C-alpha cells in the first residue's frame with residue numbers, strides 16, 4: 001500500500017466571542033482537514049491548525065508523502081524534515097503558537113497514517129498505541145468569560161458571562177448538558193479579585209468538582225502568588241499563571257497548588273529544565289504539537305519518570321481531533337487529569353452522523369477500525385466554503401478585541 005495523494009482543506013468553523021488575556025475569539029476558528037488517499041482505495045483522515053503558516057507548512061510537505069508506505073512513520077518524519085529544511089522557510093517561533101513546524105506537520109500527517117494503518121489491520125488506533133487502559137476518557141468543562149454576541153451581532157444562546165455569578169451559571173449548563181466533572185476557567189480576563197471570587201463561587205456551587213484556572217501567563221509573579229494564596233485548597237491545579245520557566249519556578253515555590261503548563265514545556269528538550277527548576281508538576285500534552293500521537297505516549301513515559309502529572313491541552317477543534325485525543329488518552333496509563341476540550345463551544349462538526357456526545361463528562365473510545373470517524377463531505381464542503389468567505393487566515397484575538405474596544409492593547413502579563 002502506498003500513498004497516492006494528499007488533500008488539504010482549510011475550514012472555518014463558527015466560534016463564540018470567548019475571552020482570554022490576549023483578546024477575544026474571532027467569529028471563526030480555523031482548522032485544516034487532511035485526507036490521505038492510498039493506491040488501494042484506503043483513505044486516512046486528520047485535522048490540524050488552520051492558520052496560514054501551518055497551512056503553508058502542510059502544503060509544502062504534502063508532495064513528499066507520495067509513494068510512502070503509510071506504515072513507515074520514521075520515513076514520514078525523515079521526508080518531512082527534508083521537505084522543510086529550516087521549518088520550510090517558516091519561522092518556527094512565530095508559525096504555530098511557538099511550536100516546531102516540523103513537529104506540527106509530522107503530527108498532522110501521522111494521524112491520517114495511523115487511521116490508514118488501523119483500517120488496514122481492522123483495529124482502532126488506540127490498539128496501535130498499545131491498547132486502551134480505559135474505555136471512557138474524562139474531559140473537563142472549558143469555562144470562558146464571554147461577550148453576549150459577536151461584534152455588531154445579537155446575543156448568542158450562551159449570553160454575556162462577565163461576572164462570577166454568570167460564570168457559575170455557565171458552569172451549571174456545562175455540567176447539566178455534558179456531565180463534566182473537572183471545571184477549567186480561562187482566566188487573566190477580569191481583574192484578579194473577580195477571578196478569585198469566581199473560583200470561590202464555583203467551589204461553593206460545585207463542592208466536589210476539581211477546579212482549575214489558566215490565565216495563559218496573564219499574571220505577574222506577584223499577582224500569581226497573591227491569587228494562589230487565596231485559592232489554596234480550592235484548585236486541583238493552576239495552569240500557566242506566569243510567562244517563563246524562572247517565573248513559574250518562583251510561583252511554584254510560593255504555593256502548594258501544583259502548577260500545570262502548556263506554555264513553558266511544549267517540547268521534549270524543555271522537560272529537563274522544568275524538572276531541575278521544579279517549575280511544574282503537570283504537563284499538558286497535545287498530539288498536534290508534541291510530534292504526534294505516538295510521541296504523546298512517549299511524553300507520558302517521561303512524565304512518569306520524573307513524577308509529573310499529565311493532562312491534555314486543546315484549541316478550538318472538530319471531531320477528528322477529538323477522536324484522536326480520545327485514542328491517545330485511552331492509551332496513556334498516567335493521564336492523571338481530565339482532558340481539555342473546546343468541542344462544546346463550536347457546536348458543529350464535519351464527521352458523519354451525530355456529533356460526539358459526552359456522557360458524565362466522558363467519551364467512549366471509538367472502536368471501529370482507524371480513528372473510528374469519517375468525513376461527511378457535504379459538511380466539509382460547507383465549512384470549506386465558509387473559509388473562502390470568512391476573510392480570516394490567522395487567529396488574532398487582540399485585533400478582534402479592538403473592534404469592541406479600540407483602546408485595548410495586547411499586554412502579557414496583563415494583571
Ligand SMILES: O=C([O-])C(=O)C[C@H](O)[C@@H](O)C(=O)[O-]
Nearest residue numbers: 020214216262313314315316
Ligand atoms: O490552554 C490553553 O493555553 C489554551 O487552551 C489555548 C487556547 O487558545 C485558549 O487560550 C483559547 O481558546 O482562548
